[in-house]
Amino acid sequence: MALSNATPTGVIPSQPKEPLWQNENVRAFGLFMLTLGLFLLFWEVGARSGWFVRGVPTASETIQEFWWWVTNPFFDNGPNDLGIGWNLLISLRRVAIGYILATLVAVPLGILIGISPVAYKAFNPFVQLLKPVSPLAWLPLGLYLLRDSEKTGIFIIFISSIWPTLINTAFGVASVDKDYLDVADTLGASRLRTIVKVIIPAALPNIVSGLRISMGIAWLVIVAAEMLLGTGLGYFIWNEWNNLSIPNILVAIFIIGLVGLLLDSLFAALEKFVAFGRNS
Amino acid sequence: MKTAPVNIVPATDQRSPTAQLSIRNVTKVFQGKKGVFNKLTGKTKGDFVAIQDINLEIEPNTFVSIIGPSGCGKSTLLNMIAGLSPISGGEILLNGMPITQPGPDRGMVFQNYALMPWMTVEENLRFAVETVDPKISKKKRDRILKEYIQLVGLTGAERKHPHELSGGMRQRVGIARALAIDPQMLLMDEPFGALDALTRGFLQDEIERIWEQQRKTVIMITHSIEEALLLSDRIVMMTRGPAARVDEILEVPFPRPRNRETIDQHPAYHDLKVEMESHLFRETRAVEEARVGT
Numbered sequence: 001m002a003l004s005n006a007t008p009t010g011v012i013p014s015q016p017k018e019p020l021w022q023n024e025n026v027r028a029f030g031l032f033m034l035t036l037g038l039f040l041l042f043w044e045v046g047a048r049s050g051w052f053v054r055g056v057p058t059a060s061e062t063i064q065e066f067w068w069w070v071t072n073p074f075f076d077n078g079p080n081d082l083g084i085g086w087n088l089l090i091s092l093r094r095v096a097i098g099y100i101l102a103t104l105v106a107v108p109l110g111i112l113i114g115i116s117p118v119a120y121k122a123f124n125p126f127v128q129l130l131k132p133v134s135p136l137a138w139l140p141l142g143l144y145l146l147r148d149s150e151k152t153g154i155f156i157i158f159i160s161s162i163w164p165t166l167i168n169t170a171f172g173v174a175s176v177d178k179d180y181l182d183v184a185d186t187l188g189a190s191r192l193r194t195i196v197k198v199i200i201p202a203a204l205p206n207i208v209s210g211l212r213i214s215m216g217i218a219w220l221v222i223v224a225a226e227m228l229l230g231t232g233l234g235y236f237i238w239n240e241w242n243n244l245s246i247p248n249i250l251v252a253i254f255i256i257g258l259v260g261l262l263l264d265s266l267f268a269a270l271e272k273f274v275a276f277g278r279n280s
Numbered sequence: 281m282k283t284a285p286v287n288i289v290p291a292t293d294q295r296s297p298t299a300q301l302s303i304r305n306v307t308k309v310f311q312g313k314k315g316v317f318n319k320l321t322g323k324t325k326g327d328f329v330a331i332q333d334i335n336l337e338i339e340p341n342t343f344v345s346i347i348g349p350s351g352c353g354k355s356t357l358l359n360m361i362a363g364l365s366p367i368s369g370g371e372i373l374l375n376g377m378p379i380t381q382p383g384p385d386r387g388m389v390f391q392n393y394a395l396m397p398w399m400t401v402e403e404n405l406r407f408a409v410e411t412v413d414p415k416i417s418k419k420k421r422d423r424i425l426k427e428y429i430q431l432v433g434l435t436g437a438e439r440k441h442p443h444e445l446s447g448g449m450r451q452r453v454g455i456a457r458a459l460a461i462d463p464q465m466l467l468m469d470e471p472f473g474a475l476d477a478l479t480r481g482f483l484q485d486e487i488e489r490i491w492e493q494q495r496k497t498v499i500m501i502t503h504s505i506e507e508a509l510l511l512s513d514r515i516v517m518m519t520r521g522p523a524a525r526v527d528e529i530l531e532v533p534f535p536r537p538r539n540r541e542t543i544d545q546h547p548a549y550h551d552l553k554v555e556m557e558s559h560l561f562r563e564t565r566a567v568e569e570a571r572v573g574t
Contacts, residue, residue, distance in 0.1 A: 177394075179390055179392060179394035180394060180396060182362075182364055182382075182388070182390070182394065183388070183390070183394050183396075183408075184411070185363075185364060185382045186362055186363075186364065186382045186383075186384070186386065186387070186388045187382075187384055187407075187408055187411040187412055187461065188382065188383050188384050188411065188412065189411045193411060197407060197411075198396065201396065201398045201399075202396070202398075204398070274398070276397040276398045276441050276442075276443055277397055277441065277442070277443025277444075278397055278443075
């Protein structure tokens, strides 16, 4: 009898409700807001009482300036006075064209290199030599060869975002699980069918990881390249430096970071989409 | 431990005219590393004879298990039958024709399932069916898919991806995929090796049930004595490697359909089990001793 006082079947003992402030996410958000607040306070007080060099704007000035740029993104008073929205679109367009061209070259070439050991050995020296070159080192060459700042910008993006995709694709294709290839072989699948239906989908997580790294690099490089090209977010920063408008530079840095974060999250979601339970 | 040998077929080369698969004097040698470059880097390695001079005749519609100590070349032999691994010496004949490459006349079930993770259950089967017969009509294809998904008891899971299934369910898909192409024989490489004991038992019963329905020739590699006794008509026992060969072949006389609860009541069960245990024990001990000796 004494044993029968267990919880009646079908009733789940209710969990004691966790107070809101003990939730991990709530606490992390609290810490984030506290850190941000302290930083802004330090900045505001510091700028007002002259702790930094002369000309550093206060936090409130910068936020006001940010608000103004974000609420007036599209105005056009000539190339040296362009809304931040236009500049952002110009930069994104250059990145998109260069990046897509790089992808169109890197993915098929990566598949070829990954499949064929001969191609791998033949192309590897090129890849290893060109990969560590700083993107900006290509700038003078691009300007000389193309005689056009717009095309040069795209060329720089192309040349710098090709390598991670190429290397990751080749690696993914070369390291496809032997079992999948055995399955295709035992079914008597043709080489083409094996490549299209087995090798490429199997390597897709690696390919997308490569595309993600390439996109990060393209976004890093465009700002640097545009400082020397005119128009775009990079040029905006360079121009505001010439105007000695520090708040506007800070605004641009913030927007560049935000857009980079957005692009990266896009690819992170894509990575998840092609993983199917694998952790790439 | 001395027991009277039971139903042992001598493993010498008895050529059977009715055999579906004939393995004749098959040898597998893994090439070592030679040449000047490897000599300079000190990486030379001798040739490794994995299996030597194996002879085996497999009659149609029989269930054959291959059992032997770890690393004796069981999987190598199966891969050669599948055509995935080249034969170094001798020949393997399928219906009198030498095997040179893989083909859909032999369905393969893999130890690690080898399902495409990006395909659903149905797509995995469809890939197999359409690869083997690219011109198949949609109606016929869908009928086959439905039939084999039902056969392995996965109706309702057609649109699930492998990572959403348990290990046992994944291997059911693997078996359905191998059967859906209607092969002449089924090759299974430790099909239940990665499963827990209970799931293993369920799937063995499933295999027994499916085999009663289809009666295809099956060659299964296994480590488990009970599994071999429950499922097989003949059990091929291999010696340890290197240069592994067939030691003896046991005939398993139990009537079908078999049942795991009652099978051990058969008078021959105990003797067969003891025979296999002493064989495996002897070979495994020799492997261990060889390892200590070197």
